[in-house]
Amino acid sequence: MNISKEQIDDINVVVSVQIGNDDYSSKVSEVLRDYRRKANMPGFRPGKVPEGVIRKMYGKAILIDEVNKLVSETLTNYIKEEQWHVLGDPMPKISGDEFDWEIGNDFTFVFDMGLAPEIQINMSKEDQIVKYKITVEQDSINSAIEHHTRRYGQYVDADSVVDFSEKLKGDIVQLDENGQPLSEGFSVEDATLLVSLIKDDELKKPFENVKTGDEIVFNLSKTFSNEWEIASILKIKKDEIGDISESLFKFTVKSISRFENAEVNQELFDKVFGEGAVSTREEFEKRISENIAADLEYNSGEKLKNDCRDYFLKKFNPQLPEEFLRNWLKFVNQEIDEETFEKEFPMFLENMKWELIVSAIAKQYELKVEEEEIIEYAKVATRRQFAMYYGNTDIPEKEIANFAMNYLKEEKNVRGTVSKIVENKAFDIIIENIDLSIQEVSLQEFENKAYPKHTDDEKAVNETEEASVSEEDTVNEIKEATEPVENVEIAESDEIAKNEDL
Numbered sequence: 001m002n003i004s005k006e007q008i009d010d011i012n013v014v015v016s017v018q019i020g021n022d023d024y025s026s027k028v029s030e031v032l033r034d035y036r037r038k039a040n041m042p043g044f045r046p047g048k049v050p051e052g053v054i055r056k057m058y059g060k061a062i063l064i065d066e067v068n069k070l071v072s073e074t075l076t077n078y079i080k081e082e083q084w085h086v087l088g089d090p091m092p093k094i095s096g097d098e099f100d101w102e103i104g105n106d107f108t109f110v111f112d113m114g115l116a117p118e119i120q121i122n123m124s125k126e127d128q129i130v131k132y133k134i135t136v137e138q139d140s141i142n143s144a145i146e147h148h149t150r151r152y153g154q155y156v157d158a159d160s161v162v163d164f165s166e167k168l169k170g171d172i173v174q175l176d177e178n179g180q181p182l183s184e185g186f187s188v189e190d191a192t193l194l195v196s197l198i199k200d201d202e203l204k205k206p207f208e209n210v211k212t213g214d215e216i217v218f219n220l221s222k223t224f225s226n227e228w229e230i231a232s233i234l235k236i237k238k239d240e241i242g243d244i245s246e247s248l249f250k251f252t253v254k255s256i257s258r259f260e261n262a263e264v265n266q267e268l269f270d271k272v273f274g275e276g277a278v279s280t281r282e283e284f285e286k287r288i289s290e291n292i293a294a295d296l297e298y299n300s301g302e303k304l305k306n307d308c309r310d311y312f313l314k315k316f317n318p319q320l321p322e323e324f325l326r327n328w329l330k331f332v333n334q335e336i337d338e339e340t341f342e343k344e345f346p347m348f349l350e351n352m353k354w355e356l357i358v359s360a361i362a363k364q365y366e367l368k369v370e371e372e373e374i375i376e377y378a379k380v381a382t383r384r385q386f387a388m389y390y391g392n393t394d395i396p397e398k399e400i401a402n403f404a405m406n407y408l409k410e411e412k413n414v415r416g417t418v419s420k421i422v423e424n425k426a427f428d429i430i431i432e433n434i435d436l437s438i439q440e441v442s443l444q445e446f447e448n449k450a451y452p453k454h455t456d457d458e459k460a461v462n463e464t465e466e467a468s469v470s471e472e473d474t475v476n477e478i479k480e481a482t483e484p485v486e487n488v489e490i491a492e493s494d495e496i497a498k499n500e501d502l
Helices: 021-038 051-082 138-151 201-207 227-234 266-273 281-316 322-332 338-364 371-390 397-407 411-433 443-450 456-467
Strands: 002-009 012-019 086-092 107-115 128-134 154-157 166-174 187-194 215-219 248-260 435-441
Touching: 002 051, 012 051, 021 051, 051 107, 086 322, 107 322, 128 281, 128 443, 138 266, 138 281, 187 227, 187 248, 201 215, 266 281, 281 338, 281 411, 281 443, 322 338, 338 411, 371 397, 371 411, 435 443
Parallel strands: 128 435
Antiparallel strands: 002 012, 012 107, 086 107, 154 248, 166 187, 166 248, 215 248
């Protein structure tokens, strides 16, 4: 067996592995003998099938399997000896189908490899980046109070429709051309109708000043253009609606209720922050201001991370084996269409460059991750997700822990969490070593900096891209091409394993 390399440049190498009969013959013979001992074929006693028959039936498959194992093991050991950080997987230049797979033959395997570049991390106070401190304005506090009063508001009985925010309950029936209930038409008791869902002012007119007991005749499909809204009113599935475009419906009002925001009082204070935590409006606004400040600090921190990332991507600009990576990604993801691939490939390269920079920082500063940090990060991320998407900040700690530990049952989630922790530690090191200037801005000024206004065409493109987020993530998630935390020690602990049954 012989292995050699041709160094194309610092980040591209071709490796040849020559496998001779002496390298694999003994192992192939051993497997053939094992097959013969276990073979049970008609006309032969168990274990007495002639070796020639076994060789003819299974020899090629065994040869291919054993040679591939040998090549894989040899290549893996060689990469370790050379101390290469290989990006992606070695790409064979010759297909196995081109070999003459006969026992006794020699085989030469040739692989293209892409190598990670060496990155020298150097940072100093000459590296200047701005961090924005966002001021909490009264408008933001007022908006937050409005949010809380709506969240804890409720519907109360009303005498009539006043401002089209009301909810009506009553009986609805489909009418025929004579204004009589349609035989076999829709007829629903205690249907719920939200007047606020009617978008056309002209179509709202039949509901003006409506009182309990009034009857309203209207075209349901025109008044409520959303099929889900119609299905909800008729208490059916959307595909059961059919063609009602020309039908009139009569709605008999049985009750009217109007949504009222909760009052800003002790009851609201207790619901938002817990019983007795706040006792005056001033304290209430102060706590809200603190929460807003924390959220704004998080947003500012994310902006700072993005700015640091952009700055050091330009400063270090690690060179990648782009042609190799392009070929490798296409090979392992043949289902991705060319347009999507070309659109996302530059983003893939940028992400890989950043991961390599983080890995270099981790190596230089000997970063390590404790398993307790992994668990705590997952818990914090879980709590933030509940707050962001469901507006719920009152989840008990035990439930948060259960959600977090359930998430960490999957190895890929653990790896992803470790990567984020390492990235955060790398950001901490960056901030310690650069010149960080603080600039105070209003929320509007910050948003203008963080999310620059686009032209209408750019906005349309962005909205289209957001709608196809799963497609955008395709290339980035297709396969883990690098190990960004390979230079990070993860402290041993069995805490995650002990919680697998949660």
